[in-house]
Amino acid sequence: MKNKQHIILALLLVIVAALSRLVDHPMNFTPITGIALFSAFAFEGKWKLIVPFSAILLSDIALELSQGIGFHNGTILVYTGFALMIGLGYLIIKKANLLNVALATLAASTLFFLLTNFALFYPEATTANGLMGYPHTMTGVIASYTAGIPFFKNMLIGDLIFTGAIFSVYSLANRFILNKSLA
Template identity: 50%
Template structure:
């Protein structure tokens, strides 16, 4: 195990997670890129999940403490979606290339969109509330839920591509500069 390599990967993930505190459009975040990056570069599969999820949990906790909006009832679905994204990183990015990173980033956006918008179809509220996703439980409701999520999907794709490029590109440049970061 290369401690320097693992520490560098973890540091990149933590720095990316901190970027959630910069002003940004909804869903233009580094979270899927972090999950892909961890899946791609941690050979220890526990760390591939643990480090990105720890960074997400810490940043969600900080959001909750600072704004009151860090946690919500859909968190298990959100974290479950990112677990699937980590699996995409593990399976698709065994050998990192630009095409694979772009494909994995777009696939991650679609995975997150399809799962979370379907999941938010189901909450029931005493008073109708769009923020709770109170849609009829039929095809009309499913379509309405996905339509309501389309603006967020655009931001998700753009954010996932931007942050994936930033994380994977930065690590590539660091590996070229410092031999200790290359896989032996």
């Protein structure tokens, strides 16, 4: 069981990461994967879900109110992908080391990309924002994944940077401020 200082530090890191979504950044270069994986490691029980979902939901509300981009027709897929990333973090990151965190980040990023770009989840007709959906065929699926590759590149870079930064700050704070090593 983690002590009160560890929980406060972990909460602060999740809050700062979620707030970073509100500043201008390249498309898909966000801390979402880092928040999911770190929360799976840092919190216990139901808090593994409550903390990260609260952070993402509140930042999505702020994005919707300030820029009109917090929610869209794929929001349910995004939140489903987020839940799956938390599950991956729980399964892979038993000990926070470079290998485990890197593997979990790559797996979570790839899973999220595959889920949120799967063309059969989207309508074939014109959507409310004017974008055309992909045909519900293997050609449509391939076209959707192909169109998503530039976004995946930004996402993967952001995921590696944000996840690495969150875990590194947590580790350094534990070592030099709280004088504890990570389990």
